[in-house]
Amino acid sequence: MIIERFYDEALAQASYMVVAGDKAAVIDPARNPNPFYEFAKENDAKIVAIIETHPHADFVSSHEEMARHTGGKIYVSELVGADYPHETFDEGDVIPLNGIKLKAIHTPGHSPDSISIMVEDEHGKDKAVFTGDSLFIGDVGRPDLREKAGNIQAKREEMAEQMYETIHNKFMKMADHVEVMPAHGAGSLCGKNLSDKLQSTIKEQKEENWALKPMSKEEFMDTLLEGQPFIPKYFKYDVGMNKEGAPDLQPSLDQVERLEPGTKLPKDAIIVDTRPEDQFKQGHVQGAINIQLGEKFETWLGTLIEPEANFYFVAENEEAAEETVYRAAKIGYEQNLQGVTAYTDDLKEEKGETLDLQHFREHPNEFTIVDVRNDSELEEGKIFENAVHIPLAELPDRAGELSTDKPLVVHCAGGYRSAAAYSILENKLGDKAEVYDLSEAVEEFDKKEEPVG
Numbered sequence: 001m002i003i004e005r006f007y008d009e010a011l012a013q014a015s016y017m018v019v020a021g022d023k024a025a026v027i028d029p030a031r032n033p034n035p036f037y038e039f040a041k042e043n044d045a046k047i048v049a050i051i052e053t054h055p056h057a058d059f060v061s062s063h064e065e066m067a068r069h070t071g072g073k074i075y076v077s078e079l080v081g082a083d084y085p086h087e088t089f090d091e092g093d094v095i096p097l098n099g100i101k102l103k104a105i106h107t108p109g110h111s112p113d114s115i116s117i118m119v120e121d122e123h124g125k126d127k128a129v130f131t132g133d134s135l136f137i138g139d140v141g142r143p144d145l146r147e148k149a150g151n152i153q154a155k156r157e158e159m160a161e162q163m164y165e166t167i168h169n170k171f172m173k174m175a176d177h178v179e180v181m182p183a184h185g186a187g188s189l190c191g192k193n194l195s196d197k198l199q200s201t202i203k204e205q206k207e208e209n210w211a212l213k214p215m216s217k218e219e220f221m222d223t224l225l226e227g228q229p230f231i232p233k234y235f236k237y238d239v240g241m242n243k244e245g246a247p248d249l250q251p252s253l254d255q256v257e258r259l260e261p262g263t264k265l266p267k268d269a270i271i272v273d274t275r276p277e278d279q280f281k282q283g284h285v286q287g288a289i290n291i292q293l294g295e296k297f298e299t300w301l302g303t304l305i306e307p308e309a310n311f312y313f314v315a316e317n318e319e320a321a322e323e324t325v326y327r328a329a330k331i332g333y334e335q336n337l338q339g340v341t342a343y344t345d346d347l348k349e350e351k352g353e354t355l356d357l358q359h360f361r362e363h364p365n366e367f368t369i370v371d372v373r374n375d376s377e378l379e380e381g382k383i384f385e386n387a388v389h390i391p392l393a394e395l396p397d398r399a400g401e402l403s404t405d406k407p408l409v410v411h412c413a414g415g416y417r418s419a420a421a422y423s424i425l426e427n428k429l430g431d432k433a434e435v436y437d438l439s440e441a442v443e444e445f446d447k448k449e450e451p452v453g
Helices: 034-042 063-070 156-169 202-208 217-225 234-244 249-254 277-282 297-304 318-329 357-362 375-379 392-401 416-432 439-446
Strands: 002-008 013-020 023-027 046-051 073-076 094-097 100-106 115-120 126-132 179-182 270-273 311-315 337-342 368-371 408-411 435-437
Touching (some): 002 034, 013 034, 013 179, 023 034, 023 094, 046 063, 046 094, 156 217, 234 297, 249 318, 277 416, 297 392, 311 318, 318 337, 408 416, 416 435, 416 439
Parallel strands (some): 023 046, 126 179, 368 408
Antiparallel strands (some): 013 023, 100 115
16 A cells, blocks of 8 residues: 655645555545646556545645546545535445545534545554544644535534544544644644644644643633634635536636737736736836745735636746746636736836835834734734734735825735735825835844834
8 A cells, every 4th residue: 555645835735645556546636636647657556536525725626627537436525515426425434445445534623524534454454544624733624714615604613612522532532553644734724733744643643732632622612713824815715616626727727818928918907916026126017916926826816816806917937927827726716817928028117116224224113114924923023013013914905094104114024925015005005105115124123132113
């Protein structure tokens, strides 16, 4: 038996393949099915089962495309109410795979329809459990994503209570040696305290995971509900797409119009400029939002742009243009992408202003400083004592709250998010205010023992 992990760093998302002889099963496949096809071919195996632990909120799965391409069956909980052809796979159900068994375990808490999959080896011994978004390394799945999404909707308090029961009645009763293989690692917004480790054991989680420590149900629920990260706008959209089944990837990529470099885009269109911030500030299309093609591109695209909105990409070059389209597709955003073009100076309509850093160091109180870090980061300490705190995820809707009597300086923790915030404020406030981006220079102030100002 072979167990292989396929990991997407940008989304902190893990898929798995189990190979037993000439048969293979895939658990929670990502949008691009090709790596799974290639691994199956390398091992002379046929994909006969595609298992979804639940309808994912943070990425689009290729389960339906994979089933059409391979002839494998999709297995999912009956509670999902899946709109695509499938076999129900719930507590007590078993998929035989050349001498091993894949056993369904109902593990609600992150969602009402969550299942985990236990792998029983050739000797009848439980070997590993694929936990989806129920049990992570160091944490458990957040309980607040299904209040307005999915076939079954539930309040966060109800889900938190179900998670407590799942932990104590399912995971805590598993053998200590069982390997824990979750669907996410550190950086995912599907939990709040995920470890950098991608694999552990039930024994280690009993020792290290806060959620498996002795505590009352009330204490567990309070801890789980407190301090969860923001919910990106695309999460509900992806739950729906995964419940219905996504279109095949390559045809969906092909339908996006590739425009000639420097093509003028429609006035009043939503434009996402994916170039590095220094290039954006040298010149850009009026009103463009700068979401750089970096590690968290998918997350911020799906946070700052509504999933139903039509939009365009401006990229650094034609190679980057292709990457932006592909990465948008990982969260299903290629559906409303109207076109993509590479930037040329023909598109230059605005230029960013450069902050006089020395003057800012000496007179920070002459500026309105806007801290766009997340709530959890603010709890760890302020960088500027008098900064106005508006998390980046909320900035498009709350920009009007900011006073424009003084120049605005935006900052995050390292420069990536402040570039997006700068472009949003520049767009929203127009000629009402001077807007500057502190960018990576924030690290100089963050090193100070006391907040500045």
